[in-house]
Amino acid sequence: MSYRASVRAILLLLATCLITGAVAWAQSPILKFTVSPDDVSLSPGGTAAIEVRVDNGSVYQADDIAVSLSPTGGITLDPSEVSVVEIAPFAASTVAANLVASSSLAEGRYGLSLDVIYTYCIDISCFQIVEQIPLTVAVSKTAVAAPVAVRVHLPPWLLPGAGAVLIALGLGLWRFRDQRLPLYVILTVLVVVGLAYGVSRGQHEQAQEIAAVLCTSCVGIESAEPGAPSLTPAGLAALGGVTSDVDLIVFFAPWCHTCPYAEAMVEQMAAANEHIHYQFIDVSTQRDLAMKHGVIRSNRTIVPAIVRTDTGEVIFGIEDLESRLLHMLGVGT
Amino acid sequence: MRLSIMRRISQFFGIVLGLFGATGIGMTHIIFPGLHCYACPLAVTICPIGLMQNLVVYGTFPYFWIGAIVAYGLLAGRGFCGWFCPFGTLNDLLSFRRVRISRPISYSKFVVLAGTVVAAWAFADTMFCKICPAASLEASIPYLFLGVAHVNRPFVVHMITLGLTLLGMLLIARFWCRYLCPMGALLSLFNRVSFLHLTLDTSRCGRCSDCASSCPMGINPHEDHDDHNCIKCGECASACSFDALKLTFAPQITHERNARKVADERRAQQGSRDGS
Numbered sequence: 001m002s003y004r005a006s007v008r009a010i011l012l013l014l015a016t017c018l019i020t021g022a023v024a025w026a027q028s029p030i031l032k033f034t035v036s037p038d039d040v041s042l043s044p045g046g047t048a049a050i051e052v053r054v055d056n057g058s059v060y061q062a063d064d065i066a067v068s069l070s071p072t073g074g075i076t077l078d079p080s081e082v083s084v085v086e087i088a089p090f091a092a093s094t095v096a097a098n099l100v101a102s103s104s105l106a107e108g109r110y111g112l113s114l115d116v117i118y119t120y121c122i123d124i125s126c127f128q129i130v131e132q133i134p135l136t137v138a139v140s141k142t143a144v145a146a147p148v149a150v151r152v153h154l155p156p157w158l159l160p161g162a163g164a165v166l167i168a169l170g171l172g173l174w175r176f177r178d179q180r181l182p183l184y185v186i187l188t189v190l191v192v193v194g195l196a197y198g199v200s201r202g203q204h205e206q207a208q209e210i211a212a213v214l215c216t217s218c219v220g221i222e223s224a225e226p227g228a229p230s231l232t233p234a235g236l237a238a239l240g241g242v243t244s245d246v247d248l249i250v251f252f253a254p255w256c257h258t259c260p261y262a263e264a265m266v267e268q269m270a271a272a273n274e275h276i277h278y279q280f281i282d283v284s285t286q287r288d289l290a291m292k293h294g295v296i297r298s299n300r301t302i303v304p305a306i307v308r309t310d311t312g313e314v315i316f317g318i319e320d321l322e323s324r325l326l327h328m329l330g331v332g333t
Numbered sequence: 334m335r336l337s338i339m340r341r342i343s344q345f346f347g348i349v350l351g352l353f354g355a356t357g358i359g360m361t362h363i364i365f366p367g368l369h370c371y372a373c374p375l376a377v378t379i380c381p382i383g384l385m386q387n388l389v390v391y392g393t394f395p396y397f398w399i400g401a402i403v404a405y406g407l408l409a410g411r412g413f414c415g416w417f418c419p420f421g422t423l424n425d426l427l428s429f430r431r432v433r434i435s436r437p438i439s440y441s442k443f444v445v446l447a448g449t450v451v452a453a454w455a456f457a458d459t460m461f462c463k464i465c466p467a468a469s470l471e472a473s474i475p476y477l478f479l480g481v482a483h484v485n486r487p488f489v490v491h492m493i494t495l496g497l498t499l500l501g502m503l504l505i506a507r508f509w510c511r512y513l514c515p516m517g518a519l520l521s522l523f524n525r526v527s528f529l530h531l532t533l534d535t536s537r538c539g540r541c542s543d544c545a546s547s548c549p550m551g552i553n554p555h556e557d558h559d560d561h562n563c564i565k566c567g568e569c570a571s572a573c574s575f576d577a578l579k580l581t582f583a584p585q586i587t588h589e590r591n592a593r594k595v596a597d598e599r600r601a602q603q604g605s606r607d608g609s
Contacts, residue, residue: 317483
């Protein structure tokens with residue numbers, strides 16, 4: 001490869017990295033709020049409905065989202081606070097309320113703001129965020145309460161459909177392959193749009209989460225057990241030997257096929273002996289705790305993992321689980 | 334610098350990126366441009382085939398994945414197989430028998446790719462990972478030593494697939510890349526448009542077939558130099574004593590597939606004129 005070709009290759013690689021980095025940097029944080037209508041009209045003593053759409057564009061769940069009106073003379077919110085318990089990652093929710101103007105309110109334009117308070121957690125670190133959404137209210141005696149605007153949301157098939165059309169277009173243009181410029185344009189657009197839209201939807205985070213957690217059955221380190229476990233009579237008898245309190249933590253991931261088996265086994269043991277206490281923890285939400293208990297090894301979080309908190313012992317996977325758990329509890333043979 | 338030395342350095346960097354977790358860095362957002370298991374204890378990059386299966390299971394339309402794969406395809410196509418992929422490097426190191434490729438059988442890698450997608454959808458699980466020889470080498474064996482894996486049925490299945498693949502590599506150069514690699518199948522879709530590509534100067538070609546005998550993939554570069562099996566390793570360019578084949582990095586705006594045919598027709602016309 002010539003010197004010029006090498007320089008071209010390096011420059012193109014740098015440009016790709018820059019574009020991807022810029023897109024990743026520019027992605028919107030946590031929650032996005034949209035108030036409709038944008039401009040509210042009120043008559044003194046009148047009422048106008050408003051809607052607040054909350055979009056969660058992150059991979060983290062947002063909790064306890066509460067919307068209220070900053071104190072202002074003459075205009076109140078009814079009810080005074082509207083809330084959403086939780087919004088899952090990449091989900092959206094809408095809250096509705098009424099703005100009520102007092103009868104003595106003077107005509108004019110009022111700049112108000114809605115106070116929003118919500119919580120989100122990354123691993124074991126939780127953050128409470130307070131944001132203000134500006135809202136303009138026009139008060140006049142002739143105002144008619146505007147109906148809440150109906151927002152047109154893109155149907156979910158639109159973007160995949162557009163992608164399919166793009167690919168079909170590319171294939172159609174393939175017959176003009178002696179002149180490849182159109183094809184290069186299409187492929188470049190596909191790269192930029194795919195990376196930008198994917199990052200804006202948090203797909204890069206999703207990909208990282210998938211890769212960072214090792215589910216033992218997923219890569220064939222062990223088989224996924226199809227059914228629920230059942231303790232053997234010998235196991236049940238051995239459990240009687242646990243006479244002091246033992247705390248177990250079962251670390252799991254939602255997509256892990258072997259985790260339900262491990263959870264059910266621990267549940268059955270706890271049901272058989274009141275000294276056994278347990279909790280289930282999603283590793284993607286409590287990474288620091290998983291690190292503390294040695295569930296993360298060589299930067300890889302391994303699930304299912306069962307930890308005995310007082311001794312720090314840890315069991316990975318479900319292979320021969322009953323016997324290994326009994327051994328961990330100090331009653332194994 | 335000689336092409337083969339540049340390629341070895343690039344392959345070394347592929348291995349370094351594959352094992353970059355040794356520095357303590359955790360998993361990044363980067364999709365690896367080759368076959369490298371993300372379950373590897375030292376991996377910091379995402380396996381494109383593993384991710385593809387997970388996205389099929391979740392029913393997620395893979396915008397980010399498509400963007401990354403098309404970007405890699407545009408940059409180098411299967412050049413990543415020849416220059417970067419650690420599993421490709423292992424294939425390279427075991428390339429002792431450079432036999433001719435069977436073109437009909439080489440389409441089997443597309444069957445593997447389609448089968449990987451269908452199996453992920455049908456079983457809602459990453460089925461290919463359970464038999465992937467890269468996962469056997471980079472995850473199963475290391476985790477055995479880390480005390481996470483045990484010698485059980487899935488482990489034995491992994492070892493069998495790894496053993497068979499290694500045997501195949503010993504008997505046929507680049508066996509995995511030729512016939513079975515789903516990532517190679519994906520990247521090969523871009524071979525005719527990738528910036529990294531071979532050019533053939535038909536006026537210089539002496540038809541000596543030195544390029545064909547040097548090709549680890551067993552293709553005939555002087556007949557079809559942008560074949561879907563070409564990994565753009567440049568061995569043929571180094572072997573060409575007429576300097577007819579060159580590895581270059583530029584858009585393939587003008588298609589050269591018919592260049593050989595045109596040159597042959599010209600030679601035939603010239604021959605008939607000389608004869609008359």
